[in-house]
Amino acid sequence: QVQLVESGGGSVQSGDSLRLSCAASGVRFSSYVMAWFRQAPGKEREVVAAIGWGDRSIYYGDSVKGRFTLSRDNAKNMAYLQMDSLEPEDTAVYYCAARLGFVAGPNAASEYNNWGQGTQVTVSS
Numbered sequence: 001q002v003q004l005v006e007s008g009g010g011s012v013q014s015g016d017s018l019r020l021s022c023a024a025s026g027v028r029f030s031s032y033v034m035a036w037f038r039q040a041p042g043k044e045r046e047v048v049a050a051i052g053w054g055d056r057s058i059y060y061g062d063s064v065k066g067r068f069t070l071s072r073d074n075a076k077n078m079a080y081l082q083m084d085s086l087e088p089e090d091t092a093v094y095y096c097a098a099r100l101g102f103v104a105g106p107n108a109a110s111e112y113n114n115w116g117q118g119t120q121v122t123v124s125s
Contacts, residue, residue, distance in 0.1 A: 002027045002114035004096045009119030012086055016123070020081040022096030022116060033057075033101045034072055034079040037109055038092035038121075048094070049081060050104035059104040063089070086123045093118040 008020040022034065035050035049070040050059045058070055069082040079096065097112035 002098045004116035006096045006116040006119040009121045011122040014125045016086050017084045022079040024077045029077040030074045032098040033104050035097045036081045037095045037097055040092040045109045052104040053102040057104045088123050088125050091123050094121050
């Protein structure tokens with residue numbers, strides 16, 4: 001079982017940046033695809049980005065392409081989501097998730113069996 005702890009959320013203005021961090025423990029980190037999901041009130045949880053083994057396997061949702069950057073540090077068991085040019089539509093609870101595998105893709109939330117507690121991101125106009 002993977003333990004995941006997110007940090008870095010907060011309240012910012014439109015156009016600002018935030019970096020979310022996800023600390024993983026309890027497993028061989030490099031064997032897991034790491035992902036960020038988000039859920040806004042009244043909406044389904046959606047995948048924001050996912051990263052597999054190595055920087056070549058990265059997936060971004062259409063709404064964040066060109067603005068968000070996902071990276072991982074296998075030596076530190078950390079995943080990072082750099083969010084730039086934030087918009088009010090990015091307001092949501094952001095969750096770190098993990099699943100066994102090496103290739104990242106637009107996998108549904110149901111395919112991930114390890115979740116963090118979530119961190120709130122609020123972007124005001």
